[in-house]
Amino acid sequence: MAGGDAFEKKFNEVSNDIPIFNAENIQNNMKIIYYSRTFLSIVGGVIAGILGFTGFAGFVLYFLVMAVTSVGLIAKAKFSVQSYFDSWNRVILDGFLGGLMSFVLFWTFAYDIVHIF
């Protein structure tokens, strides 16, 4: 049916522009992302410190941990990110730099305790 097709096209066009998300659920999902990133940056910092990474290697480890987190989150969203978040950047970039200070702190802490004294 031609009319149906045209209708469907129009409907898809319009519904792409319209935010049909539940704001509270989005916020909850964002919070989960934030928590997992913070937690993993602390764990990653301790790991980097115990393994004795210095300089560039430690930051590489941080980026690796964050990348793994992103992959984990996407897997948790059953690879259909669009149905849980309003954009890909949310999953990949949000909270990326927020965990860096925690990472550096725990990295320094573990490194000092294990290797310096």
Next chain:
Amino acid sequence: MAEDLVLDTAIRDWVLIPLSVVMVLIGVLRYFVSKLMRSYQTPDPKIVKEGQVILRARNLKSAANFIPPKSFRARRIYLCNEENGLLHVPKGQAQNAQAQMFSDPNMAMDMMKKNLSMIIPQTLTFAWVNFFFSGFVAAKIPFPLTQRFRSMLQNGIDLSTVDVSYVSSRSWYFLNLFGLRGLFSLILGEENAMDDTQRMMQMGGFGMDPTRSLGAEKDNLDIIQHDWVLSKFEQRAEATLRKLVKQ
């Protein structure tokens, strides 16, 4: 020669670990103290009402194309006609609301309490660190830094030959101050983080005129081009059902 530097284990046992533990405990204490001091103020019904009207207008704006033109027009007129629409603000009241907000002493008091509960522990801890743990190397940062950081990270140590990555206890304090924020949000739950964002929102909303946002929302609603996307929905449903019946 920087590699040869050996730090006393007493520094670890009596400076590094205690400092971190103390800062975590102070953070937890501050959280509970501010929780106790928080005064619950009954929200002003007028402000709540305005907020709900704004929410309603936003919902109408975002879902406008899913309702028939007639319903949309009815809702728009209800919200923003010039005589008694909910979004329409009479001229005289605009200043009044703002003045009332500024003169509310409870709000200013609350904000001052929050700020004080932030500043006092920080100042005390900083003074404590400066008094007890200054003048020696306390930690080593595991990444290299340039000479520029020397004056910031090594104050109290007047040795220009020591590698910059060896830092004094004051730097360790600052590292804790910024790095523990993530840990707090994990161990104290969402309320801690929410408190911060709420404070931000309050700061932002403090000088803002609530009636102005009503006006902005009214303008937004006025310029909407209504375009009903479900106009052929009955026919489509009929076609689908017929197809189902045929099968």
